[in-house]
Amino acid sequence: MRQKLIQEQTLQLKMNQSLVQAINLLQLTGVEVVEYIKEIAKENPLIEEVNYDYEIADFKNSNANLPAIGEINEAKLSMYDQLKSQLYTLNVPDDLEPVVLFGIDSLNEDGYLDIDLNLWAEKCGTTIEKAEHALTFIQSLEPAGIGARSLKECIRLQMADKYDFIDSLLDDHLDWVAEENIEQISEQFLISPDNAHQIIKEIQACHPKPGQLLAGNVSEYIIPEANIYEDDGHLKIHFYKWHTPDIEIDNSYADLLNGDSEAAEFLHDKYKQVEWLKQAVAFRGSTIERVIRQIAEKQQLYFQHGTFMLQPLTLREIAKELGMHVSTVSRAISNKYVQTRHGVIPLRFFLQTGVGQEDGKQTSSFVIKQLITELVNHEDKQKPLSDEKIKDRLHGEFGITIARRTVMKYREQLGILASSKRKLGRGV
Known part of the structure; x- marks a missing residue:
């Protein structure tokens, strides 16, 4: 009985070790996985060199018209450069780009804005309104919370308008969160204790210094996991070699495995390590492949027709379709990119909140914001559109039904002034 108990404990330890390694690898990029294997290979003589450089060269050649990707891990990429590298996913106006870049350079190492808006506008020779507009672009970068001017704003950005009352909770009752006062929060905001507990946990999970999340990245250039492209009217996906690198074993040690020597015991342990590593790499590869294929399927109209066809999509939807836990999907898309005809795009870009319509369908909030901008x-600059008029135009021209207050919220997030201030001669 005792012997059986020990065996079960040993098996559980092995399963846990393999599982932990798989979860850790899932969060790494493909190139980081290769580097991780190389580090293990320094202490495991069974692992031979992983050859993937040829496909890096292929990637460079096939993307010759894009900015050079350089050598992998040649130097550390600063938080500021990592943020600037994300700007291609945003439609930043040419005249506003220098203001946005100046704002990024004005962040402190924790990711908070370290400059007053008045001084920012003065340094860039522009208006406060344009500095505010530039800040909205910065605050839309990853990780969420970047560009905040206070801890409260940092939390708001990470909560992403999940709850209507979050402003009131953070402004007036932050002590309830600190004390985990579920009863008070439930009564004040008319929600169940379970929901109140969930909100507290979500706030506590927010990173107070989001800039530090970018401090440890070492890749100098963004390297995608896959290329999503159209061929003869069909959407196809090519996964790069570094996405699931092969681990080859040096069989010259096979003869030393026999016997009870220390060398044999050492090699047995190293073989087990390789097997765990192979399982972890396979798990990472298959998980990310399934997630990317699901995203490509759900966002097929985007890949075929562009930004305005981006569909609402959430982590929970992907997890449900694939039978995965939400946290697994979240790890799978973290810091992962795909090559598309629109550029190299972070996977998180394809996750968009939706606004419900009368017919039961939903429209991506990102698309609605793009339409409002257009x-x-x-x-007519002499007769700028009021929020009510924008609401009517969205319904009449695009079949999108949203409330006027939602138009106002999106307009403010875009840094667009109210119609009374946009009138020619009064706005910017």
């Missing part, structure tokens, strides 16, 4: 850009 309507404002082409409005």
Whole structure:
């Protein structure tokens, strides 16, 4: 009985070790996995060199018209450069780009804005309104919370408008969160104790210094996990070699495995290490492949027709479709990118909140914001569109039904002034 108990404990330890390694690898990029294997190989003589450089060269050649990707891990990429490298996913106006870049350079190492808006505008020779507009772009970068001016704002950015009352909770009752006062929060905001507990946990999970999340990244250039492209009218996905590197074993040690020597015991342990590593790499590869294929399927219209066809999509939807836990999907897309005809895009870009319509369908909030921007850009500057007019145009021209207050919220997030301030001669 005792012997059986010991065996079960040993098996559980092995399973846990393999599982922990698999979870850790899932969070790494493909190139970081290769580097991780190389580090293990320094102490495990059974692992031979992993050859993947040829495909890096292929990637460079096939993307010759894009900015050079350089040598992998040649130097550390600063938080500031990592943030600037994300700007290609945003439609930053040419005249506003220098203001955005100055704002990024004005962040402190924790990711907080370290400059007053008045001074920012003065240094860039622009208006406070444009500095505010530039800040909205910075605050939309990853990780969430970047560009905040206070801890409360940092939490708000990470909570991403999940709850209507989050501003009131953070402004007036932050002590309830600190004390985990579920009863008070439930009564004040008319929610169940379970929901109150969930909100507290989500706030506590927010990173107080998001800039530090970018401090440890070592890749100098963004290297995608896969290339999503259209071929003869069909969407296809090519996964790069570094996505699931092969681990080859040096068989010259096979003869030393026999016997009870210390060398044999050492090699048995190293073989087990290789097997665990292979399982972890396979788990990482298959998980990310399934997630990317699911995203490509759900966002097929985007890949075929562009930004305005981006569909609402959440982590929970992907997890449900694939039978995975939400946290697994979250790890799978963290810091992962794909090559598309629109550029190299972070996987998180394809996760968009949706706004419900009368017919039961949903429209991506990102698309609605793009449409609001287009309507404002082409409005009569003598008679700018009010929020009510924008709401009516969205419904009449695009079949999108949203409340006026939602238009106002999106307009403010985009840094667009109210119609009374946009009138020619009054706005910027």
